[in-house]
Amino acid sequence: MKGGVVPDVIGTAKLTQAVTLLPYHEHLVWERLSVNTPISDGSAVLIDAPRSQSHKNIMVGRAVATMSGDSRVPVKIINPSDKWMEKPYVLARKFGSPQAIFTPLASLVEEHFTVIDLETLASQPELNQKIQAVLVWVDSAFLNRSLFQVLPNLKVVVNGGVGVDHLDIPLINSFGVKVCNTPKVVDNATADLAMGLMLASARNIIQGDSFSRCHEEGEDVDVNHLGIDVGSKTLGIVGMGSIGYKVAKRAAAFDMKIFYHNRRRRPVEEEQMVGAEYCPVLEDLLAVSDYVVLLVNLTKASTHLIGRKQLSAMKSTATLINVSRGMVVDQEALVEALQNKIIKAAALDVTYPEPLPR
Numbered sequence: 001m002k003g004g005v006v007p008d009v010i011g012t013a014k015l016t017q018a019v020t021l022l023p024y025h026e027h028l029v030w031e032r033l034s035v036n037t038p039i040s041d042g043s044a045v046l047i048d049a050p051r052s053q054s055h056k057n058i059m060v061g062r063a064v065a066t067m068s069g070d071s072r073v074p075v076k077i078i079n080p081s082d083k084w085m086e087k088p089y090v091l092a093r094k095f096g097s098p099q100a101i102f103t104p105l106a107s108l109v110e111e112h113f114t115v116i117d118l119e120t121l122a123s124q125p126e127l128n129q130k131i132q133a134v135l136v137w138v139d140s141a142f143l144n145r146s147l148f149q150v151l152p153n154l155k156v157v158v159n160g161g162v163g164v165d166h167l168d169i170p171l172i173n174s175f176g177v178k179v180c181n182t183p184k185v186v187d188n189a190t191a192d193l194a195m196g197l198m199l200a201s202a203r204n205i206i207q208g209d210s211f212s213r214c215h216e217e218g219e220d221v222d223v224n225h226l227g228i229d230v231g232s233k234t235l236g237i238v239g240m241g242s243i244g245y246k247v248a249k250r251a252a253a254f255d256m257k258i259f260y261h262n263r264r265r266r267p268v269e270e271e272q273m274v275g276a277e278y279c280p281v282l283e284d285l286l287a288v289s290d291y292v293v294l295l296v297n298l299t300k301a302s303t304h305l306i307g308r309k310q311l312s313a314m315k316s317t318a319t320l321i322n323v324s325r326g327m328v329v330d331q332e333a334l335v336e337a338l339q340n341k342i343i344k345a346a347a348l349d350v351t352y353p354e355p356l357p358r
């Protein structure tokens with residue numbers, strides 16, 4: 001293998017989550033790489049864009065090219081004939097089967113990994129020695145003790161998505177296996193969806209769509225369906241992590257008054273940037289908000305964070321928007337609150353179970 005120097009490496013930073021995607025080979029370069037760091041030709045490295053940038057630019061596996069900002073980093077790709085070029089083995093649900101990794105990502109994953117599905121592992125149990133990572137997407141029911149017991153070289157469980165509430169992290173860690181997720185990647189999408197749900201609810205977009213498809217000749221739209229101007233309204237954000245903050249930025253552009261509730265108050269400058277006011281007591285936020293958006297992780301503490309008491313604290317004209325996890329809301333209490341007009345509406349990206357039975 002030839003030695004060499006990779007020129008013009010820019011904007012490098014080591015993110016734990018990203019780096020743990022790649023602990024597959026002894027040639028891996030673990031150190032933080034700085035500008036113009038020489039990398040010997042053929043080393044497997046991960047060069048990540050700065051923290052503020054999307055993880056979508058990360059190239060994984062044996063690849064060594066990456067993006068930083070808009071510029072492609074000119075990193076040499078290792079020679080595929082090298083003996084250690086064998087793609088790392090990962091276990092995943094069969095692409096295309098329910099709860100498998102999102103099918104459009106299959107080719108990207110296969111470009112960098114040898115993907116073994118559960119059925120193949122069952123029929124060729126000797127592959128267990130090769131598997132160094134498990135990829136999960138939403139479902140982790142197959143990640144049980146007996147699986148870990150037969151994967152002696154497993155190093156990491158990689159979760160596609162930010163929420164790891166479905167993973168038994170203590171169990172995984174007890175086998176010396178790390179867990180990593182993909183924070184930041186979904187921030188914009190989730191924030192957009194929160195805004196989309198709020199606007200759809202405020203402006204009756206779903207009803208408008210139905211009306212436009214099914215109205216009788218000459219029929220006028222119901223005056224109640226004309227909707228509400230969110231610009232004059234108050235948004236309460238419960239959970240002001242990076243997604244919550246993105247929602248705040250968007251809501252600020254809509255001229256909404258913003259309150260937020262979070263375990264930790266954000267720095268004043270960050271609050272001022274989006275005009276958000278901290279509410280240390282959840283019920284205080286609920287009492288003043290026209291729209292309440294839930295963006296907390298699902299933990300023991302946040303399970304049924306919104307129940308009867310909290311729904312009763314809300315305005316009767318308020319809308320509850322849940323883009324976190326279904327279990328954050330006591331669903332029975334929500335149905336009751338909607339039936340009894342304790343609150344006006346709910347706009348839900350998540351429920352339990354999911355999807356709801358018909």
Ligand SMILES: O=C(O)C(=O)CO
Pocket residue numbers: 160161162163164186190323324
């Ligand atoms: O990535 C996740 O866990 C999400 O739910 C995105 O909203």
